[in-house]
Structure formats: C-alpha cells, structure tokens
Amino acid sequence: MTSQRLSWKDFLAQRQAVLETWPTGRDVAALEDGLRYQRTIPEAKNFAKAMAKAKAAGRTLLQPRAGVALIDDHIRLLRYLETEGTADLLPTTIDAYTRQNRYEEAGRGIERSRTAGTSLLNGFPAVNHGRDGCRKVTEAVTKPVQVRHGTPDARLLAEIALAGGFTSFEGGGISYNIPYAKKVEVGQCLRDWQYVDRLVGYYEENGVSVNREPFGPLTGTLVPPFISHTVAILEGLLALDQGVRSLTLGYGQGGNVLQDLAALETLRELADESFRAAGFIDFDLTLVFHQWMGGFPEDEAQAFSVIGLGGFVAAAGRVEKTIVKSPHEAMGIPTKEANASGLKATRQVLSMMADQRICADNDIVRREKELIRREVHALMDAVFAAAGDDLVQGVVRAFAGGLLDIPFAPSMYNKGKVLPIRDNEGAIRLFAKGGLPLGDDIMAFHRERLQERSRAEGRPVTFQMVTDDIYAISKGKLVGRPK
Amino acid sequence: MTSQRLSWKDFLAQRQAVLETWPTGRDVAALEDGLRYQRTIPEAKNFAKAMAKAKAAGRTLLQPRAGVALIDDHIRLLRYLETEGTADLLPTTIDAYTRQNRYEEAGRGIERSRTAGTSLLNGFPAVNHGRDGCRKVTEAVTKPVQVRHGTPDARLLAEIALAGGFTSFEGGGISYNIPYAKKVEVGQCLRDWQYVDRLVGYYEENGVSVNREPFGPLTGTLVPPFISHTVAILEGLLALDQGVRSLTLGYGQGGNVLQDLAALETLRELADESFRAAGFIDFDLTLVFHQWMGGFPEDEAQAFSVIGLGGFVAAAGRVEKTIVKSPHEAMGIPTKEANASGLKATRQVLSMMADQRICADNDIVRREKELIRREVHALMDAVFAAAGDDLVQGVVRAFAGGLLDIPFAPSMYNKGKVLPIRDNEGAIRLFAKGGLPLGDDIMAFHRERLQERSRAEGRPVTFQMVTDDIYAISKGKLVGRPK
C-alpha cells in the first residue's frame, strides 16, 4: 500500500506559495543553494550518517531538547550541551508560535526576549531567523543538529532548516498534528508533510542524506505501544513514498520495563517488515527511545530516577538514540545546567549498561511482543482496507472512523474514545477501545489484565483509575493506586 | 558444623571487664535494665519486626547511613531523614574513633565539634554519649533505628546500644575486621563478636527481638558474590549459634545486573539451606542490598544514575531492605538534604518497579546462580574441613591458609592474593584465585570470560585492568576499558 509521490511540478507550484508566507522564504528560493550548502557540511555533522554509524556500532546516542529565542543564546546553549553535556546529537527545538505559523507573534517574542534579557519563547524561531540565522547555528557546533518541533504545516520551516544546514527534521503528518493541534484537517496535514518529505527526497536524490524522524510518543500520556507503532509505521511509509531514506522511528517510555522492551523490538521488526512488504529496500531504519514523556515528579532527585530508568531501557533495548529529559521537566524549560545534568545521568547509566545483555528473551516479553504484533496488524490492515489505493485517504478515513485514535489528543479530528489504563504491573492496557479494530480475543486479554488490578485494588475499573495513572509517576509511583 | 555457645558464666566474666573500658559502661551494668527498657519500645519501632513485616508484604524498605558528633544534631538529622527523606528505617552510623575503641579521641572530636559548630567526627560516638544519650536518640524518632559501624571489638558499643534502645546491630567477626582493620587477629575478633551475638541472644531468649546484620559488601570493591556470600553465611551461622534469630544478610551491588540478581537469589537460597543443614529452624532470614559501595562519580547527576540503578536491582531482586547512597558520596559525608535526595531517588525507582516482574528467570541468570552455588559450596566445604569441631577455628585457619581471602582488604591476616577483574559484560570474575579452593573447571570459566574481554580490548589481562575497573564507575563506565 502506498501513497502517490508528489509530482515535481506540483511541488514547485506549492513551493512558490509556501515561500511567500514569510519574508525569510525569499532567501531559500534557489533550491540548489541549499543543496550546495549541505554538500559543504562535513560528514561527522550529518545526522543520517551519525545514526547509521550508531547502528553499525551498536551504540546509543544521546540527544537533549533545547531552544531559545535569540541566535547567540541558542548557540551558547548548544555549545554547552555538546561540551559540558557531552551530547552526541544536538537539537534545535522550535517555539510554539512558529509551530502554528504565527511568525508575527514569534517576532514579538524575539523582541521581548531581547528586552527581557531572557528567552520568553519556548524555542528557537527558525523561520524568523531565516536561512542565515540557521547557518550561524549549525556552523557554530561540532555535532549534527536536528530541528525538533510540533508543526502541522512545516513546509516553510523545512525549507529554511535544510537550506540552513540542519541534517535532520522531526515530525510527521499524524504525529505533529493530532497531539499538537486542534483544528488541522488530517488530509491537509498529511499533504503538507508529503511536501516536507518530498523536499527531503530531493536532497536524497541529489546525494545529500537527510534524516527524518516521525514523532513517536504522540501525547506522551499512556499511549499503548501498538497505537504509536501504527502511526510511526504509517508515517514511515508515507515518507519513503516521497523519497526519504534515513528514517528514525520513535517510541516513548511507557514505564513497564518488559512492555517497553517488547515495544522496542516489535517496532524495529514490524517497521522493517512493513517497509519491505511495500517494496522498499534501500531505507536505513533506526530507533529513538524517548525517556518518559508524561508528567514528571517535581522533585529533582525523583526526576533523576525517572531519567535513569529511561536510560536503562534505552540501553537494554539497544536503540540508536535516546532523547533525554532533565530534572527540571515538571517545572519548566531546563536551564543549560539542568539539561546537561540529564545528559550526564543518562550517559552514566547507558555506559554502565552498554556491555550488559539484558534478558528480553523471556516469556513475558514474548507474550507482549506477540500481542503488539497482532494489534499493529489489526490496525494496519484496517487502514489499508480503508485506503482504496491511496494511503493518505486510508489515514483520513481511519481517523474519521476511529480506526485510529490517539488517547488524550487535542485534535477535533481525533475521536478520543480510547481509554488506556495501567494493569496491575503497570503495563498500559485498554479500558475502552473506541472504534479501534481490535478482535475480541485481544480485548479479552486487556480486560482480564485490568480485572486483575481491579481485584488487587478492591475498586472497579473507572475513569478515576485513568486520572490516578496520569498523576502516578509525578507522585512517585507507576500505577495510580488508591491511597 | 557449629561453634560453641559462649557460656553464661564466661559471658558475665568478660562483661565486667568490657564495661570497665570506658566510664559509660557503668550505666549499663544491670542487664535487666536494658531488657526492661527494650520492652517499652513500641512494636512499630522494632527493627526485627519491621524486617519480618517487609518480608511478609514483599516490600523493600529504605535506609540511609547517617551519624554526626552531637546528640541534638544527630536527632535533627534522623528526624529529617524520616520525614523529608521518608526513610523506613533509620541508622546511627558510628564514628571511626569509636570503631577502634579510641574513646578519648572520640571525646576530643565531640568537644571540637561543639566549638566548630559542625561535626568533625564521621559518625555518632555512641559509647561516649552512653546509654542515656542513645535513649534520647531512639526515643526522638518514630522508625526503628540500627547501629551501623565497622568495629572489630564492638562489645561495649553493643551493650550501650541495646540498653539505649537500638533494635538492630550491624557487623560480624569477619566483615567488621578484615575490611576495617589492620592488626586485629581473626580469632580474637570472632570471639568478641560471639559476645555481641550472645548478648543479642540473651535479649531474644527474654522475648525481645533484636535484628543482626552481618556487613555484606566487605571492601565494596570488586568483591565477587561468592566471597561475600560465604562470609555472610559463616557470620550467620556464628550468630545463630549464640541465639540470634533475626538475621539480615547483605550483598553489595556489583554492577552487572544479571550477576547481581543471581547473587541475591543464591544468597537467600544458600543461607537458608546452610542454616537448616546446621539444624536451625526458627531463624528469620531477610536480605539487604547495598547500592554500589565502591568509588562513586563526583558529578551528582551521574551519582544519581548509580543510585537509580541500585534501586532498580533492589526492586528486581525483591530484597527486604536497601541501603541508600547519596549524590555526595564521592565527596564527603552527605548533608541531610543530599542524603534525603538519595532516598527520594531510590523511592521513586523502587515504587515504579514495585509491581513489575523482572525476568531473572533466564539462561544467564541460571548460569550465574549455578556458578555461585558451586563456588560458595567449595569455600564452605573447605572452611568446614579446616574447622575440626569449631567453626571459629575453621575461619581462623581458612584466612591463614588463604581459603578465605577478601580483595583489597587492609587486614594483615588476609592474604590479599585474590585479584578480581570485570569480564566483557562487567560481571566480576577472578584473575588470580590465590589460595581459594576453587576447582579447575570453575577457574577455567573465569579465565575464559576474562579472555573474551582481553580480546575485545586488544590487551592482556593485567593489574592495569584491575585499576581501570576500580576507577570505572567513578569515571562513568562499568568496565574500565583502555582509552
């Protein structure tokens, strides 16, 4: 099952309009300029190559999140993270106005940050800073740099970022819409991302590797592995269709270690199988594991333990990259010191675990893997069936029919009927499946596991449990038990 | 194989001399006074009962280390650790002069600490503060309190501690001598500890439970599990012989998670088997796991990860208690805040893992368990064979002959011929076995594992590897690889 490759003519036509949406679009009008510039970037700073190397070496690379309003401050921040923080890969996290294409507000944020002497934006407004601002940033550091954001329509951002020397671009038409937006129509967003992927495909065709990373964790809140896996694989297929080759699929820590290990193994296996089944062979698939993406404990010592457990799973799961949280997570965007301390803590546990084999090969992991495989197949089959001959339509219809449904997401195009709850061992299960096309046997297993918890706690399975589970980790537990 | 129970007559005769070694001995002259006082202590504050309850409930209790020179400061410290730190069990760590029976120097330390306004002693000088000082402390808190020390001759300390309301006493005739002293003769120390155990036995006979905890980690530095297990079981047997009933055996984190899990399981199994084989049935055996006891990283974020990994193993190993380190470990005795943060970090990972089953049941763990069992049996058999009909003599002869030998220990009665090195996955193996009575097949396995590392690192197995391994965790790794 595939989607159509955006024709070059349509791409160029769109491009003109896109570049006009903000003055800095003009500077990237010449596509070949970006290409030429990318060719000057040393291999050691190419994100796609770094990921491939990590895979070959069996290493896990560390990447923080970071972005501030002003160029010089942002450079200082990234330099600190690569030296003091020993980050292997650098981010440039985009501010939330830019994510909504509200460049004027972003501009005001830049001005105010100048006056305030501190960043009042929650990220780096790359579009406002334009191609040259981005080049300043990517040239100032020694590690590969990725744009991390949450932008439903990221076409202009992608144009500027790639011409600006970034060698990896996060996001996707589902993962950067449903959890990040309220009113963005599913098909529109998918088409906007086809543009981004086509642009990356253009670079690839011309010999420049650019890494693409669909956003795995979605809402970061009790997302069962099979839901995020399905989205990741769909976005992978859509990207490959447009010529992307270096793909990093993501998964956010759920908290139950064995479920997490099963999730990481199945993500790699299922993605590989699906891509091959769709006829792709020359892709380069790697994995990213996100340390706990839900609410964090306010206490920094407790936060370090959440970070450490994430590092443990990253190591045991043998992923190529892990995105690192900081001890400030619950409170606000971390200072550079707090950010570096998250990196150092993760580095410590990763390297202590690096040489160890951890026993994923056991009955529970096997059971969870089998379950996830069946669940993902059920969803993929349903999306394919809904697709006719266009995967984009399949996804649109799947959301409309609730065949795809992401827990706690703000999008009005998301049914929001799925209710996840932890079972008695903290694995994420489904209380309500909404319209998800899961068979009775699968749902019987979920229900049985939740019954076990219900018995253990002496209370029925209700929405209160969901609430308790959402708060649990921030209150020092995995499972939200009654007091 | 047993040792003789110290006769009541001999005990009382010794006692008189012991109490005369320092003026505060006089206050505990009446044995029954201590008994009467202990009977007034509420059950919730009895250490032995707390350990038994934890075992029944499958819970892991948290205990810090802490002790300062002055009574009021010490009370403030313990109260902070039980409230802010949420410690389940409290310590009173004894200063190093008291540990060497140098009460005059301890007295000077008390004076100077008063003048300096801060503790210049590395612990609480319980003998100098005497029975009433101890009662002030144990009465001021709500949790059970244990004396933690490192005293070869702890007879006076034990008398004062028990009369002072402490309900658990750490140490043993091997574990508080060989790693803690230079010139203390093995037999003498064992006999002094028979006295301590006999005293505890007296309380037990009279209906007061007092917990005893041999010091598991020894030098805390690359100690292979079988060596510390053998010592723990021997001290357990010697304690049971004197009437002790509540026994907590310890193990210090080695760093390789599967070896650590195998170690915890075998410690429980082997101890239980040995005690039953010696004819004991009414003992109450629990386990304590010590977070990494060797050199820590200086960086606090990294230290938190070492602490977190320790918490993970404690949870996965289902021990009844874990002794918690702090982020200040590499630098000095922790402030109360740093100490509490170690507790909070550990609590977070423990409770996140509490409900999860971790896969100890796999081939590697099975292999390691089998290995440890065979190694411990080899050492125990040799000690028994050397014993004639007195276990004390068996231990004395075993050290003299190098059948027991503790790596890196300062005691002149310890051969110091055993050299441990980590294998390629970080499990602790033997490079040199010295006089340890291990069969060729066992040593072949150790050598083979070290060869694997040697090949991986492209360097021979030498003392340099030992040095590198000693530094490794403090430098952010588990295995000390060449640069």
Add this chain to the structure above:
Amino acid sequence: MDAPRIVLGVIGADCHSVGNTILDAFFTEAGFHVVNLGVMVSQEEFLDAAVESDAAAVLVSSLYGHGLIDCEGLRQKAVERGLERLVLYAGGNLVVGKTPFEEVERKFKALGFDRVFPPQVELAEVARLLRADIEARRN
C-alpha cells in the same frame, strides 16, 4: 443554589490537553457547571464563552511557557466587555523555565489575575477558593 458556571481552556498556541481533561473532569465532579474550550484558546474565545454562558469565573491554563505574552490584556478586555466581576485564575507552567513561584504569582497578579497556581496545586483547595471567590464577587 445553581452550580457556579466556569469557563476552562488552555490559552494561546498551547496544545497541552491532558491537564485540561483532568480539570474538566474534576470541576464537573466537584459540582461546577463547566464550559470547557479545550486547548489553543484565544482571549476573545475565553471572553465570548464567559459572556455567552454568563460564567462567574474563567480558569486559564498555560503550560508551554508563553503564558505571560498570551495573557496580557485579558483583564482589560474583560472589563471592556462588562465582565467587571469575573473571577480570573491562571495555572500551569506559566512562564518559561523553572522560576520561584512567588515571582510567577507577582507577574500574573499584575496582569489582573485574582489567583495564580503552580502545576502541583491540590485541586480540592482550588475548588474551595473558587467557590468563596465567586461568592465574594457576587456581593
């Protein structure tokens, strides 16, 4: 007495929907009549909803850090629209970066908010205060 009417929403370009879901469930359960606007709500939408539903209070969430910029002028606009008695609360991760709460509170009070809350606030306490504040404004 009727259930007090309140408007909930997450202001600006902020997409954090989890806390909002919980606030909705909590205040409904606690006996309030909740009009929940969800995420990415503009100042105008907040005030329109307050007018339409005749709400006694507006509870503004901001998690993503742009709270100060997004909330500026809200109180003035409320007054302009005749909502003099409107109780205005703000809560969440209101500014960029870990900041002493007193400072955050000062800044938002200066913007005209009646009360300001950190993310860890006990919701039962908020409900108590809210009832009292609504009662006080009525008189």
Add this chain to the structure above:
Amino acid sequence: MDAPRIVLGVIGADCHSVGNTILDAFFTEAGFHVVNLGVMVSQEEFLDAAVESDAAAVLVSSLYGHGLIDCEGLRQKAVERGLERLVLYAGGNLVVGKTPFEEVERKFKALGFDRVFPPQVELAEVARLLRADIEARRN
C-alpha cells in the same frame, strides 16, 4: 639519579585501603621508591619511616573525614625530628562533608602541608609536581 624515596600511608583510624593500593602501584610504576605503610598509620609511624628510609616526601592519605584532627602537629613533629626539608602532601576526602576544595586546601596548608589534593586528582600531575618539589627542596 636515584629513584626519589617517598612514604605512603593512610593516617589515623582510617581503613580505606583501595586508594592506597593504587597510589603504591602508580608511584612505583612512575619510578619512585615507595615505602607503603598501608592504612591506620600514626604520625609517629609516618615520621619513623621517613627517617629510616631517608625519604624526601611523605604522602598522607585521609579518606574518612578525620583528616584535620589526625594531621594536626605532623609538620611540627617532622621539624622536631630534623626533617626540615620533608615534602608533605595530603590527599583524599580530607574533611567531613562535601566542602569547596579551596577551603580544604587552606586548612591543610595552614597545618604545614606543601600541597593538597582532592580525590579526583590526576596522578600523573602529582608525580610531576612531586619530582619538582623534591628537587627544589634538595637545593
């Protein structure tokens, strides 16, 4: 030139033997003639060994926190025994509790130590300094 003679040991009632083992191995390898007294060494034992072996330097370790109390008076006693030129180093976790190193250094220099080192010191650097200090004292 002969290998410079140095005395090593851990002072007081301190039993930490691991660092001492490593210092012994390191300085021997680095070409010093090492007299290692091991752990729990008294001031008198240090000075006796210095006299007997005609050592140019004494390297005192203290890990357990009682360093200040244990080291007081060592320099004076050395002078009394005619060891005016003795190079005196101290290293380890010298005081109780995490303390800014400058403060620790000041206190131990006041006790008459020539150089003071934190636990994380690079030993190669110490060997370099030690050779230079011994050389300087000779002249």
